[in-house]
Amino acid sequence: MGAVMGTFSSLQTKQRRPSKDIAWWYYQYQRDKIEDELEMTMVCHRPEGLEQLEAQTNFTKRELQVLYRGFKNECPSGVVNEETFKQIYAQFFPHGDASTYAHYLFNAFDTTQAGSVKFEDFVTALSILLRGTVHEKLRWTFNLYDINKDGYINKEEMMDIVKAIYDMMGKYTYPVLKEDTPRQHVDVFFQKMDKNKDGIVTLDEFLESCQEDDNIMRSLQLFQNVI
Amino acid sequence: MAAGVATWLPFARAAAVGWLPLAQQPLPPAPGVKASRGDEVLVVNVSGRRFETWKNTLDRYPDTLLGSSEKEFFYDADSGEYFFDRDPDMFRHVLNFYRTGRLHCPRQECIQAFDEELAFYGLVPELVGDCCLEEYRDRKKENAERLAEDEEAEQAGDGPALPAGSSLRQRLWRAFENPHTSTAALVFYYVTGFFIAVSVIANVVETIPCRGPARRPPREQPCGDRFPTAFFCMDTACVLIFTGEYLLRLFAAPSRCRFLRSVMSLIDVVAILPYYIGLFVPKNDDVSGAFVTLRVFRVFRIFKFSRHSQGLRILGYTLKSCASELGFLLFSLTMAIIIFATVMFYAEKGTSKTNFTSIPAAFWYTIVTMTTLGYGDMVPSTIAGKIFGSICSLSGVLVIALPVPVIVSNFSRIYHQNQRADKRRAQQKVRLARIRLAKSGTTNAFLQYKQNGGLEDSGSGEGQALCIRNRSAFEQQHHHLLHCLEKTTCHEFTDELTFSEALGAVSLGGRTSRSTSVSSQPVGPGSLLSSCCPRRAKRRAIRLANSTASVSRGSMQELDTLAGLRRSPAPQSRSSLNAKPHDSLDLNCDSRDFVAAIISIPTPPANTPDESQPSSPGGGGGGRASSTLRNSSVDTPCLLPETVKISSL
Numbered sequence: 001m002g003a004v005m006g007t008f009s010s011l012q013t014k015q016r017r018p019s020k021d022i023a024w025w026y027y028q029y030q031r032d033k034i035e036d037e038l039e040m041t042m043v044c045h046r047p048e049g050l051e052q053l054e055a056q057t058n059f060t061k062r063e064l065q066v067l068y069r070g071f072k073n074e075c076p077s078g079v080v081n082e083e084t085f086k087q088i089y090a091q092f093f094p095h096g097d098a099s100t101y102a103h104y105l106f107n108a109f110d111t112t113q114a115g116s117v118k119f120e121d122f123v124t125a126l127s128i129l130l131r132g133t134v135h136e137k138l139r140w141t142f143n144l145y146d147i148n149k150d151g152y153i154n155k156e157e158m159m160d161i162v163k164a165i166y167d168m169m170g171k172y173t174y175p176v177l178k179e180d181t182p183r184q185h186v187d188v189f190f191q192k193m194d195k196n197k198d199g200i201v202t203l204d205e206f207l208e209s210c211q212e213d214d215n216i217m218r219s220l221q222l223f224q225n226v227i
Numbered sequence: 228m229a230a231g232v233a234t235w236l237p238f239a240r241a242a243a244v245g246w247l248p249l250a251q252q253p254l255p256p257a258p259g260v261k262a263s264r265g266d267e268v269l270v271v272n273v274s275g276r277r278f279e280t281w282k283n284t285l286d287r288y289p290d291t292l293l294g295s296s297e298k299e300f301f302y303d304a305d306s307g308e309y310f311f312d313r314d315p316d317m318f319r320h321v322l323n324f325y326r327t328g329r330l331h332c333p334r335q336e337c338i339q340a341f342d343e344e345l346a347f348y349g350l351v352p353e354l355v356g357d358c359c360l361e362e363y364r365d366r367k368k369e370n371a372e373r374l375a376e377d378e379e380a381e382q383a384g385d386g387p388a389l390p391a392g393s394s395l396r397q398r399l400w401r402a403f404e405n406p407h408t409s410t411a412a413l414v415f416y417y418v419t420g421f422f423i424a425v426s427v428i429a430n431v432v433e434t435i436p437c438r439g440p441a442r443r444p445p446r447e448q449p450c451g452d453r454f455p456t457a458f459f460c461m462d463t464a465c466v467l468i469f470t471g472e473y474l475l476r477l478f479a480a481p482s483r484c485r486f487l488r489s490v491m492s493l494i495d496v497v498a499i500l501p502y503y504i505g506l507f508v509p510k511n512d513d514v515s516g517a518f519v520t521l522r523v524f525r526v527f528r529i530f531k532f533s534r535h536s537q538g539l540r541i542l543g544y545t546l547k548s549c550a551s552e553l554g555f556l557l558f559s560l561t562m563a564i565i566i567f568a569t570v571m572f573y574a575e576k577g578t579s580k581t582n583f584t585s586i587p588a589a590f591w592y593t594i595v596t597m598t599t600l601g602y603g604d605m606v607p608s609t610i611a612g613k614i615f616g617s618i619c620s621l622s623g624v625l626v627i628a629l630p631v632p633v634i635v636s637n638f639s640r641i642y643h644q645n646q647r648a649d650k651r652r653a654q655q656k657v658r659l660a661r662i663r664l665a666k667s668g669t670t671n672a673f674l675q676y677k678q679n680g681g682l683e684d685s686g687s688g689e690g691q692a693l694c695i696r697n698r699s700a701f702e703q704q705h706h707h708l709l710h711c712l713e714k715t716t717c718h719e720f721t722d723e724l725t726f727s728e729a730l731g732a733v734s735l736g737g738r739t740s741r742s743t744s745v746s747s748q749p750v751g752p753g754s755l756l757s758s759c760c761p762r763r764a765k766r767r768a769i770r771l772a773n774s775t776a777s778v779s780r781g782s783m784q785e786l787d788t789l790a791g792l793r794r795s796p797a798p799q800s801r802s803s804l805n806a807k808p809h810d811s812l813d814l815n816c817d818s819r820d821f822v823a824a825i826i827s828i829p830t831p832p833a834n835t836p837d838e839s840q841p842s843s844p845g846g847g848g849g850g851r852a853s854s855t856l857r858n859s860s861v862d863t864p865c866l867l868p869e870t871v872k873i874s875s876l
Contacts, residue, residue: 066266066283070234073326092239092708094666095720105242122238129241137244144245162249166716174721174729185716189249206248216247219254222711223244226237226257226704 045078047119057123058131064123071119079116082106096170104164108144130226135207137220142206153201158186233287233701240708246715255710258703270308271322276315277308284325289699291349293325317344329356332363338370353661360654399479416535419472423531426465430525433458466502469495469528490543491534498528556631560597563626567593567619574612581608592616597623672702673709674722 047053047068054061075084082103089102109117109125128136143149147157162182169177193201193209210216247254269285271278271293288294303310311318317336321344324330332341332355345352355363402412433451451458473495480486501521533539546553568589575583582605583589592605596619607616713719721729 062266069266069281070283074234088235089239092236092705093712094669105245108245126238126241129244138248141245141248145248165246165249165712166718168712169716169718169720172721172723172726173718174725175718176726176729177718181718185249185251188251193248210248215250215253219247219250220244222254222257223241224257226240 045118047078053120053123056120057127059123059127067123067126068119071122079118080122081116085109085117093168093170095172096168098168100164101161101168104144104147104161107147108140130223134211134217134220138207138210139203142203151203153206155186155190155199158189158201159183162186162189236701236704236708240704243708243711246711250711250715251717252714254714255707258700258707271318272303272306272308272310273313273315273318274311276318278318278322280322280325287325287328289701293321293348295349295699297349313347314340314344317341321345321348321350324350324354329358330354331356332359332366334362338363338366342367353657361650364650396479396481399475400481403476403479415472419468420532420535422465422468423528425461426469426525426528429458429461429465430522430528462502465528466499469499469531473499491531494527494530494533497524498531501525559626559629563597563622564590564593567597567615567622570615571607571612571619574615575607575609578608578612583607583612593619596620597626599623669705670720670722673706673720676702676706677720 050061050064053059053064057064059067072078074080074088080088085106086099086102089105090098092098106117107113109121111121111124125140128140132140142153145153145157145161147160159182162185166177166182166185171177190199190201192213193206195205195208243254267282268279269282271280285293285298292298298309301309301311317333317340320331320333320341330345330350332338342352345354352363402409402415406412406416434449436448437450437453473492476492476495477483477486486492501524504521530539533543565586568586571592572583572586572589575581575589583592588605592607594600595602595605596616599620601620607613709720
């Protein structure tokens with residue numbers, strides 16, 4: 001009889017049902033709450049019409065189509081949030097840690113500070129970077145460096161940006177990265193850019209200094225045919 | 228790299244504009260891009276079924292058949308489509324992989340056929356998505372096992388072939404382990420099995436009472452006492468055979484210590500030892516009692532059958548693996564027994580002529596009751612005793628029924644869990660290895676490309692450029708992006724080896740550099756690149772009108788120094804490198820300002836090679852020729868002493 005009981009109850013235990021105690025109910029409630037939040041954020045975003053985007057940016061219809069197809073394939077919901085952005089960007093720089101720089105980059109793309117990048121933001125920024133005038137490109141770069149978006153770049157902001165860039169290089173570099181390399185880099189930058197030596201770089205100083213530097217001017221044309 | 232990343236590369240490259248103001252050197256030129264970047268629809272005809280897709284979709288995975296130029300072999304110019312003479316149903320899954328990035332495994336198709344299609348289209352089975360991966364692996368394993376079984380059945384008689392010159396030991400051991408290999412082994416196997424059976428049966432039979440012919444002792448004797456000689460002879464024969472077998476196994480075993488510790492050999496020893504002990508024990512009465520106990524151990528001979536039976540071995544393993552659950556069962560039973568025995572004892576204490584004389588005596592009652600045996604040799608007589616007795620029997624059912632399914636389900640759970648954990652661990656390892664491989668692949672690809680000659684340049688028509696051109700457009704652009712980063716930071720990507728070497732070199736280079744005073748040398752007009760970045764501000768005036776030359780100078784120099792390395796017969800010797808750059812530079816360089824001074828030609832006497840030896844000799848790519856530069860640069864009043872021309876290499 002014991003054997004019969006044993007096999008019978010062993011069949012029962014195959015379906016494992018959790019005991020319905022308080023902890024379980026609380027867990028279910030939390031899970032439902034999270035699922036609701038997820039549902040809200042999974043709302044699809046659709047961009048404006050093709051003609052509008054064509055008018056706003058410097059891309060042709062075909063280029064916009066290619067761009068959107070790629071974008072939609074990667075982000076079916078139509079928006080990129082910061083985490084995804086960081087992951088994507090980190091894949092291009094496997095040597096080091098690209099998350100800090102990706103964070104600043106994300107803020108530069110996310111012009112409305114919405115916390116997510118829509119296709120319009122994406123394409124607007126690309127239009128400036130690839131097809132914009134020198135002025136626009138430099139202004140975008142200034143905006144990138146200006147972390148707190150107050151219109152001025154001070155040494156701390158520049159230090160953060162430069163450190164983030166050096167982080168992307170990773171540990172194994174040649175020559176060996178020293179502790180004060182970023183600081184020196186920032187000093188060089190300020191020497192060049194800060195005309196009135198007041199410790200901050202304004203947009204005009206920035207534009208002026210960059211336009212004086214032939215190297216920068218030349219390099220700006222490098223990325224013409226990325227798309 | 229993940230396919231989706233290819234979509235984001237243009238944006239990452241565009242974002243590199245943000246590095247421009249910080250770049251202390253000119254950024255390298257972008258790789259040449261095909262003029263027509265428009266997207267077009269390709270038609271892929273697979274055995275008559277037409278699939279249409281964007282070219283970009285297929286280009287996402289450049290290392291597969293459809294993503295690379297290999298598909299041109301299948302291009303049919305007349306119809307303008309790519310024709311594949313393969314299964315169209317399977318192709319659907321392959322194409323979906325390009326579209327979604329996930330390879331799904333069709334449930335109703337044969338796994339072998341699917342594998343073959345994957346191999347044809349250049350997809351590795353690891354690409355199967357997580358949703359289908361487990362099933363894919365299971366089916367594959369099943370298939371493989373089935374095939375292996377079939378093969379085994381075919382080669383039943385063969386067995387692994389021993390090398391011709393194998394020793395007697397090896398052959399003997401093989402005969403013991405695989406009795407099917409030779410006739411002698413098989414005979415031995417059956418003979419030992421027979422004797423084990425004979426021995427066990429003899430042990431059993433010798434206790435049966437058999438009536439002797441002479442009725443003088445009226446009581447019956449066990450057969451063992453009636454025919455002691457016969458049984459003794461049989462026992463001796465069996466023990467001799469077992470001893471011989473044990474000794475032979477001991478001789479043939481490849482690792483005697485391990486054999487001695489194995490379970491089977493212990494069983495063997497326990498089976499034959501009592502006989503020998505019995506031989507040497509004198510026939511006193513007090514010792515013979517112990518001797519009789521020893522004979523019990525003869526029953527362990529039956530365990531020798533486990534060599535002959537697979538099932539016994541599996542059972543043994545099962546018990547071993549469920550040891551903790553069995554222990555729990557035992558423990559809970561013991562607790563219940565003690566509790567109920569105590570209760571019954573005190574309940575029955577008052578009764579006279581009771582069987583419950585002590586708590587241990589009550590143990591027997593409790594066990595018999597709880598297992599619902601109920602012999603009836605001990606029964607409670609008081610009412611309290613009966614009540615508690617019934618509670619005992621009821622709870623006995625529960626207590627026994629509880630752990631047993633736990634053991635059963637535990638066993639099955641552990642078994643399945645183990646399998647799943649192994650699978651998951653293997654998957655995890657594979658996944659991590661894949662990620663690591665991809666990461667290192669990208670790193671290595673970039674470092675390799677740098678070693679191979681740097682960026683492609685319009686000027687270099689050398690053969691070495693051919694090997695660089697085989698990179699895909701994606702790789703080219705990605706490497707260009709990494710190159711831009713290097714230029715921005717004036718540091719280079721390198722691998723761990725060179726990094727540790729450089730670490731050592733830096734500590735040494737600092738010492739020797741003080742003696743060299745190369746910085747004061749007039750290096751010439753175009754030595755713009757010989758100094759580190761801030762000095763460029765001064766040199767701006769000495770810039771060439773030809774913009775491309777200055778931009779290409781970096782790459783040219785790379786090619787040059789590396790070409791110099793290639794050209795020189797003894798690249799290890801740094802002095803030869805210092806002495807020869809003129810030749811290599813003249814051969815390769817177009818622009819005049821490509822100054823040999825970069826390698827500090829005027830200063831070989833001042834900067835003797837011995838001093839520059841401290842840094843490790845050029846084991847890896849061409850990094851060492853610049854040690855002289857490094858030494859020289861340390862003295863320059865440069866804010867970034869380390870970032871001298873090294874970055875060109």
